[in-house]
Amino acid sequence: MRAALQNSSVIGPTVGFVRLPHAEGLPLPAYESAGAAGMDLRAAVPDDRPLLILPGKRALVPTGLILEIPEGMEGQVRPRSGLAFKHGLTVLNSPGTVDSDYRGEVKVLLVNLGDEDFAVTRGMRIAQIVFAAVTQVAVEERSLAGGTARGSGGFGSTGTA
Numbered sequence: 360m361r362a363a364l365q366n367s368s369v370i371g372p373t374v375g376f377v378r379l380p381h382a383e384g385l386p387l388p389a390y391e392s393a394g395a396a397g398m399d400l401r402a403a404v405p406d407d408r409p410l411l412i413l414p415g416k417r418a419l420v421p422t423g424l425i426l427e428i429p430e431g432m433e434g435q436v437r438p439r440s441g442l443a444f445k446h447g448l449t450v451l452n453s454p455g456t457v458d459s460d461y462r463g464e465v466k467v468l469l470v471n472l473g474d475e476d477f478a479v480t481r482g483m484r485i486a487q488i489v490f491a492a493v494t495q496v497a498v499e500e501r502s503l504a505g506g507t508a509r510g511s512g513g514f515g516s517t518g519t520a
């Protein structure tokens with residue numbers, strides 16, 4: 360298995376990671392390749408108590424991490440394509456939004472859309488988090504929206520092919 364990239368190769372803002380006691384011994388998220396967009400999140404479930412997700416059921420999986428995301432950024436919790444392809448496991452609220460002012464434990468809402476039970480074991484990489492810039496906007500109420508060529512056409516109005 361390829362080692363996760365060292366921090367020194369990353370140019371960008373810094374996100375703080377606080378490891379909670381139940382994440383002790385688990386590797387911190389890290390980019391797994393030079394161009395990776397996301398860092399994998401690991402399940403901080405007890406070693407002796409895997410979390411079983413039955414077909415059609417969902418579970419909130421602890422990561423054991425509190426993040427300190429810089430203002431103006433968010434964390435997006437997304438599925439891992441391998442788990443989705445092989446087991447039908449995905450993130451129900453994808454992309455989950457981790458706000459920069461959230462100081463609770465980051466959790467992953469997994470849903471099993473496959474037809475077999477899925478056991479989430481300690482340290483398993485269950486999802487990935489992508490950090491992205493967000494823009495907060497000012498709201499201005501207006502009586503009319505300005506005209507455009509598209510107008511109100513949507514939901515396939517430009518054709519399907």
Ligand SMILES: O=c1ccn([C@H]2C[C@H](O)[C@@H](COP(=O)(O)OP(=O)(O)OP(=O)(O)O)O2)c(=O)[nH]1
Binds near residue numbers: 452456458466
């Ligand atoms: O996949 C996720 C999504 C959210 N959160 C945490 C961080 C986020 O900042 C907070 C609130 O998420 P969101 O705004 O999506 O949920 P809500 O239902 O609107 O809850 P709230 O009323 O607390 O904002 O929950 C996670 O840990 N994982």
Ligand SMILES: [Mg+2]
């Ligand atoms: Mg909210």
